[in-house]
Amino acid sequence: MERSVRRFPAESRALGAGRTTIALAQASILLFTPASHLFVPVGGAETEVSCTPPVQSLSLYCLAESADRQFLNWVLLALLLIVASGILPRYTTVLHFWASLSIGQSISLPDGGDAVAQVVTFFLVLACANDRRTWHWQRSRTGPRDELRKGSVWQGLAWAGWWGVRLQVAYIYLNSALAKLPVGPWSEGSATYYVARMENFGAAGLLDELFRWTTGITIIALLSTWGTILAETLIAVFLVRRGSRQALAALISGALHVLIIVQIGIVSFGFIMVGAVVCAASRGIDTYAPRFTSLLPRRARGTDGGRAVVGEARPERVGVSGG
Known part of the structure; x- marks a missing residue:
């Protein structure tokens, strides 16, 4: 365990990319959805924010209860854009959690994404x-003082937090897969056929007719339904x-959710x-992304005839730094 903790890349550009993706996704909710659509009466109740202590009372909408909710949306939007920029990751993660809690x-x-982000x-x-960088897009530092920092209690906290992300996200996907098995349309292989034809939650947009047609083909409906579970x-x-395998998990997740978004x-x-x-798979991505980059043509890697272009690191240096 000690060896694993010391080897953990606490300064990870992959982890930063995951944080930015989450923050921008949350920002899109506040940017494109007015407060009047986020705070609506549910079940005949008044449009009120629950401020039950200790957790809900920490929400921005409770701390500034008298303020205009649209203004508070803009405040949270600004915080999320600061987080997405990658500045001072050690400190902006606290702001990110507070914004996620408030939403x-x-x-x-809310939808499932809000709960997951929280x-x-x-x-x-x-x-x-233990991320001391100014921006989370910077490479990990490897000086003598940084080596000493890998044995600090902050390094242990960072390693434990990353494992928390891994286990939580893995559980979400496993629970989602197992919960589908006892449901008739999923076990029979017809779920995507019905989902594409739901009145309020089905296929929409430019490709709606295409998805309705393709899911009407038995083999495609079977493959898309059982393929989702797999x-x-x-x-x-x-x-x-x-x-x-962690990097492969990120690729599968990206493909799966892009297809769902399009559909x-x-x-x-x-x-x-x-x-x-991406956050959960950051260590695998940090390790194998440079190896994938080394397979690209020289010009795509920023080299020309074996000489590195000014301002670019050589591929082998990138591999050593590990992200």
Whole structure:
């Protein structure tokens, strides 16, 4: 365990990319949805924000209860854009968790993405506890003082937080896959046929007719239904494995949610899940992304005839730094 903790890349550009993806997905909710649509009467109740202590009372909408909710939306939007920029990750993770808590605990019509973001950003506060960079897009530092920092208690907290993200996200996907098995349309292989034809939650947009037609073909309906269950299971299993399997989990998650977004929408939810998987798979991505880059043509890697272009690191240096 000590060896694993010291080897953990607390300064990870992959983890930063996941954080940015989650923050931008949340920002899209506040940017494109007015407060009048986020705070609505539910079940005949008044449009009120629950401020039950200790958790819900920490929401911005409770701390500034008398303020205009649209103005508070803009405040949270600004915070999320600051987080997405990658500045001071060790500190902005706290702001990110607070923004996620405010959204997930206060709006009237949350979706699964809000709940996932709330839990994942909590663990990210720990996972970024030893990240001393100015921007999370910078390479990890490897000086003598940085080596000493790898034995600090902050490094242990960061390692534990990253494991929290891995286990939580893996559980979400495994639970989703297993919960589908006893449901008739999923076990029979016809779920995507019915989902594409739901009145309020079906295929929409430019490709709605295409998806209705393709899901009407039996073999495609079977493959897309059971393929969803298989993809979720593989993501869960690969996230708790090592190395390249973690990176593969991120690729499967990206493909799965992009297809769902194109077919039925739920854009913010899809990108929150992709960002969460990238955070959970960050160590594998940090390790294998440079190896993938080394397979690209020289010009795509920023080299010309074996000479590095000014301002670019050589591929082998990138591999050593590990992200």
